[in-house]
Amino acid sequence: MFSLRACLVVSAALLATGVYGVVARRNIIIVLLSVEVMLNGAALAFAAFGRQWLGAAGHAGQVVVLLTMAVAAAEAGVGLALLLAFERHRRCVDSDDARTLRG
Amino acid sequence: MTAADLSFLAAAAAMVGGAALAVTRRSAVYAALSVVVSFMGVGVAYFLLAAEFLGIAQVFIYAGAIIVLFLFVIMLLDLRRGVPDLVRGNDRPFHLPALLLALAVFLLAALPATVCPGEWPPLAPDDGFGSTGGLGRAVYSGHTLAFEVVGLVLLAAVVGSVAVAGARPPREAPPGGA
Numbered sequence: 001m002f003s004l005r006a007c008l009v010v011s012a013a014l015l016a017t018g019v020y021g022v023v024a025r026r027n028i029i030i031v032l033l034s035v036e037v038m039l040n041g042a043a044l045a046f047a048a049f050g051r052q053w054l055g056a057a058g059h060a061g062q063v064v065v066l067l068t069m070a071v072a073a074a075e076a077g078v079g080l081a082l083l084l085a086f087e088r089h090r091r092c093v094d095s096d097d098a099r100t101l102r103g
Numbered sequence: 104m105t106a107a108d109l110s111f112l113a114a115a116a117a118m119v120g121g122a123a124l125a126v127t128r129r130s131a132v133y134a135a136l137s138v139v140v141s142f143m144g145v146g147v148a149y150f151l152l153a154a155e156f157l158g159i160a161q162v163f164i165y166a167g168a169i170i171v172l173f174l175f176v177i178m179l180l181d182l183r184r185g186v187p188d189l190v191r192g193n194d195r196p197f198h199l200p201a202l203l204l205a206l207a208v209f210l211l212a213a214l215p216a217t218v219c220p221g222e223w224p225p226l227a228p229d230d231g232f233g234s235t236g237g238l239g240r241a242v243y244s245g246h247t248l249a250f251e252v253v254g255l256v257l258l259a260a261v262v263g264s265v266a267v268a269g270a271r272p273p274r275e276a277p278p279g280g281a
Contacts, residue, residue, distance in 0.1 A: 001108040002151065004219045010115045010148070012212035014122055014141070016205040021126030024201035029131040029177060033138050036169065037122045040145050041212075044118075051152040054224060054232055059241035062154050062233060063249070066242065069164050070253045074260035076169050080176045081268035087180055093131075 007048035014041030028086070028093045032079045036072060043068045111151055117144030135173045142166040153226055154233040 014037055021034025043065045050061025083093060090097050121141030128134040142165040149158035231237035242250055 001104060002111040003221045003223060005216045005221050008216035008219060009213050010118055012209050013119045015212050016209035017122040017126055019208045020201050020205035023204055024197050025126060027131060030134050033134055034126055037141060044145055044148060047149055047152045047154050047157060051223060058232060059238060062157055062238055063242050063246045065157050067249055067253050069160060070257055073164060073169055074257050076172055077260050077264045080172060081264035084176060084268040093180065
C-alpha cells in the first residue's frame, strides 16, 4: 500500500491540483499558493525516489528537496513583492488586470 | 494494513484535500490556511519516507515561514478595499477546461507509477539515512556548489523583493509648489 507507487500518485495529484489553481483562478495570491502546491508535489516525488534508492543517490534526492524549499521561499518572496507593487499601482489583485504589461 | 499505511493514507488525504480546498476557496485567507493542512501532510509523508530533517524543515519553512509571509501580504493588502476584488477570484466559465487540463497533467504525471515497484527496500538500521547528520554530510560533501548557488539565489531574492516592494510611487507635488 504505502510504496513508491502510492507516493507518485499523490505527488501527481498535488501537481494537477496546482495546475488547476494556476489556470482557473484569477486571484494572484491563490495562483502563487498553487505554485507552492505544485513545488510540493515535485519535492514529494524526489523524496520518495530517495527512499527507494537509499544511499548516496537517495540523499541526492533529499538534497534536491531541501534546495527546492529554499528556491520556493525565494520565489514566494519575489512573487509577493511583485504582487504588492502591482496592488499599489492598480488597486486590485486580479491577474486579468495584468495582461498588457503597461501602466 | 500496517501503521505506516494508515499514516500515509491520512497524510495523503490531508495533502490532496488541503490542496483542493486551497484552490477552490474564494477568500485568500482560507486558501492560505488550507494550504497549511496540505503542507503538514507533506511533512508527515517525509517522516514516513525516512527523511526526518526534511519533515521538520517542511513544517518550519513551508507551513511556518512561507505561509506566514502570504498571510502578512494578505493583511497588507487592505482587505476593506480588497474584498470585492478577492471575491472576484473565481472564474466560473473557465472551470471545465482547467479541470480537463489538470486531469491530463495528473494522468501524465502518474503514468510512471505503473512501472514502479510496489515495495520499499528495507532500511538499514543506524544508517543515518535522512537524518540531520546524514543529509548534512550529503549537502556539504557532494552538493556544495548547489548549496552555494541557492544561497546566492536567496540573496538576490531578498535584494529584489526590497527593491520592488519598497519602491514608493512618485509623490505628487503638493498644491502651491514645494
